[in-house]
Amino acid sequence: MSYETYNRSIIVDIIKAREAKPLDSEFEIEDCIAYINEIDKKIEFLDGLKRKRIQDVDHQVDILEERKELLKQTISKTLKNNNKTSLSFPGVGKVSIKTTPKKWIVMDEDEIIEILKKQLKDEEYNTVVTPSVVKSELNKVLTIWDISGWEVSDKKMPSCIKKEDGKEVVSVTVDKKIDEIYETKKDAEIVDTITSPQDEFDRLEDVQI
Secondary structure (H helix, E strand, O other), rough: OOEOOHHHHHHHHHHOOOOOOOOOHHHHHHHHHHHHHHHHHHHHHHHHOOOOOOOOOHHHHHHHHHHHHHHHHHHHHHHHHOOOOEEEEEEOOOEEOOOOOOEEEOOHHHHHHHHHHHHHHHHHHHHHHHHOHHHHHHHHHHHHHOOOOOOOOOOOOOOEEEEEEEEEEEEEEEEHHHHHOOOOOHHHHHHHHHHHHOOOOOHHHHHHO
């Protein structure tokens, strides 16, 4: 079987720079997906290797996880640079970016329960407090109050809660058929490329992050 070779120099440049920047072309995201696939396979193998040898394995996994996160941020910046939130690469995978909903952190549960008692009707209150606070239901109520400008508490957010803004999440889904397109190093080869790099691609393993 013949395989495609993804642009390894792009990956080398990203890791050496230690900085996520938009790629020259959105099509180069496919190269990032291919290397993320290799990272996942390396981590899977190293996790198995832990059963026999723990020394240095955790360090190698940390390096791979950092590389993966760097590539995901690179994908995010590239999508934004092209005014897109998702892209699909048939046979390789798909990527997307989204922002998670805001979160509410309760600093004092007793105080927020007292506020809820005063502001909610019995039926609504019993949905939120049963008898402890149901977080998902509380989030709905607090989000409504936040949108209204906190009319329930003199235009001020109660000190017993704290709002945490939503975070951007980069999703990378690798297609099951990717190994039919890009050759992936497996098993013992994985350790060899980490500990004793030889060929052009193994330059990646020399990059310290």
